[in-house]
Amino acid sequence: MTDVSRLPGAAHHHWDWQLRAACRGADSSLFFHPPNERGEARDEREKKAKRVCGGCPVRAACLSHALETRERFGVWGGLGEHELRTLLGPAREERDDRDAVCRPAA
Template identity: 45%
Template sequence: MSSSNATVLPLTDAEELGWQERALCAQTDPEAFFPEKGGSTREAKRVCTTCEVRVECLEYALDHDERFGIWGGLSERERRRLKKQAV
């Protein structure tokens, strides 16, 4: 059977968010990823650097306009700057 005849089905919510189960942040202290204003983001960003789903995480945050926390290794301010550069 030719692959060109394959039907592409839309992803379900569970499939679309399956990356979250593999995220290293799910196995660590969530408070590190949502520090108080002025708090350090260093530990969360360190975890993100080795995470296999970092790209998916960042894409999710950008697509859903996440305003709080560290997502894909970037703070809210860094994500906002990234979005401005893309425009």
């Protein structure tokens, strides 16, 4: 018989907050922008999404998840993409580029 005692346990505690999300069952296009959406249309969509987040009982867990997973797209925890990116700083590729510039020549 296979010994599974050393395998990690169930990981539902990492995501079960999603079961209580105010956006559960909502149209995801409210939280993630369609291609080429800009300006006022994007602002209005994000405002509507943030209103849903405003009454969400798991907002803190959602934002924490977004920051831990470095989520750069969509509305998470009541924050839009611009706000998330400000908190997260440059994307990995941008940091790598910056590192390359700062690296001394061999």
